[in-house]
Amino acid sequence: FFQAVASPPSSNFLLLGPSGAGKTAFATLLEAKSSLASNKSHDTHTSQQSTLVTVTLPPTVPTGSNRYRSVNDPSLKEAVRNPIKYRVRDTPGHGKLRASQGIAELQAMSQSKDIKTRLRGVVFMVDTAALVDEATLRDTATYLHDVLLFLQKRAKNGSSSKRTTDISVLVAANKQDLFTALPPGAVREKLEAEIDRIRKSKTKGLLDASADTELEDEEEILGNDEQEAFSFKLLEHEVGVKVDVVGGAVKGDLQEEFGSGVRRWEEWVGMCL
Ligand code: GTP
Ligand code: MG
Numbered sequence: 673f674f675q676a677v678a679s680p681p682s683s684n685f686l687l688l689g690p691s692g693a694g695k696t697a698f699a700t701l702l703e704a705k706s707s708l709a710s711n712k713s714h715d716t717h718t719s720q721q722s723t724l725v726t727v728t729l730p731p732t733v734p735t736g737s738n739r740y741r742s743v744n745d746p747s748l749k750e751a752v753r754n755p756i757k758y759r760v761r762d763t764p765g766h767g768k769l770r771a772s773q774g775i776a777e778l779q780a781m782s783q784s785k786d787i788k789t790r791l792r793g794v795v796f797m798v799d800t801a802a803l804v805d806e807a808t809l810r811d812t813a814t815y816l817h818d819v820l821l822f823l824q825k826r827a828k829n830g831s832s833s834k835r836t837t838d839i840s841v842l843v844a845a846n847k848q849d850l851f852t853a854l855p856p857g858a859v860r861e862k863l864e865a866e867i868d869r870i871r872k873s874k875t876k877g878l879l880d881a882s883a884d885t886e887l888e889d890e891e892e893i894l895g896n897d898e899q900e901a902f903s904f905k906l907l908e909h910e911v912g913v914k915v916d917v918v919g920g921a922v923k924g925d926l927q928e929e930f931g932s933g934v935r936r937w938e939e940w941v942g943m944c945l
Contacts (some may be wrong), residue, residue: 681726681757682787683945688774688819689797690812691718691765694846698797699762701934702727706757719764722773729756733942747910756945758792770815778819782826782839786837790837793944794819795937797844800853800919803862813866818845820867821894823913842940843917849924849933856919859902863917868902871895916940 687695694908706728729735731752761781763774782790796816802808806892808832843863854862871894895902896910904915918940921933 681759682790683792684781684789685758685760685793685795685941686777686781686791687760687795687797688776688778689765689795689816689844690799690808690814691767692802693765693797693799694922695719695762695765695797696723697843698795698846698934698937699723699725699727701922702760703731717813718766719762720766722761722763722771722777724759724761725820726757726759729758729942729945730938731755733938735942737945741830756942758941758945759797763906765815767811768819774815775818775822777792778822782823791839792837793839793941794841795844796825796841796921797846798859798863799847800845800856800859801847801850803854803859809862809866813863814870816863817867817870817894820913820915821892821909824894824907824911827890827912838912838914840940840944841913841915842937843915843920844937845917847921847923848919849921856917859919860917864901864903867894869901 686728687699689695696717703725706726761777763769763777765774778791778794781789783842784790796819798812799808803812820841823841843859845854845859847853848855875893895906900906906918908914918936920935920937924933
């Protein structure tokens with residue numbers, strides 16, 4: 673009987689996104705994949721509490737520090753023997769729980785000095801079949817806007833002498849198995865346009881109010897340039913916060929297109945490590 677001697681996980685990822693996007697389903701799947709237990713899907717229900725799971729990166733997924741891992745690479749053997757572990761914190765997406773849980777976790781984990789809890793990346797999960805609904809799009813974009821604004825402030829406040837580690841964002845365009853799902857490119861465009869609208873109305877609100885009050889630090893605008901339309905590229909160039917939009921599916925059979933429905937997200941995780 674052979675037991676892998678795994679090194680303790682030292683990288684943390686935070687799962688954010690609106691209710692019903694598939695966060696708990698994703699965390700549960702990663703856990704099932706990691707434990708070699710039967711890969712049957714568990715029923716999920718709306719989460720009310722954050723949970724932390726420790727999961728394993730498949731040995732064939734390249735990591736940022738080992739980009740060119742090939743099948744013949746001796747480091748693959750090492751990876752099989754000593755798989756890379758990381759932690760994922762699942763949060764409830766309900767609007768009323770975001771401030772106290774999702775955003776609060778983001779604040780706590782991103783400010784942690786302890787390597788055991790330090791945040792490497794945010795996976796913002798989106799139900800791509802639900803985004804055609806205006807209210808859902810607005811709600812999703814508002815949450816993402818708030819997450820990105822927090823990361824922008826964090827990036828700006830980090831002094832150049834003591835560089836804070838970068839926190840990248842993956843917009844996981846989930847439920848690509850549904851035929852009503854928007855493709856990842858369209859998801860990107862819709863979110864960018866909606867965030868631009870949110871930003872504009874916020875700017876206008878600030879201008880109206882600024883007649884009698886000084887602009888406060890927390891009333892900062894996302895992306896900085898009020899003239900140019902908002903895009904994730906702009907955010908990366910202006911602020912250094914990187915956002916990728918990648919399609920996938922926790923459920924359903926996407927074997928042909930994706931190898932596994934979550935493989936591309938695991939590859940994104942690998943690149944952060
Ligand atoms: P909250 O806990 O309320 O924030 O929601 P959540 O993001 O954790 O959503 P959850 O994982 O509970 O998933 C919501 C529903 O979507 C469940 O019925 C899942 O089975 C379903 N679901 C998740 N991923 C997929 C997918 O890729 N495709 C399809 N068709 N359904 C999915
Ligand atoms: Mg959940």
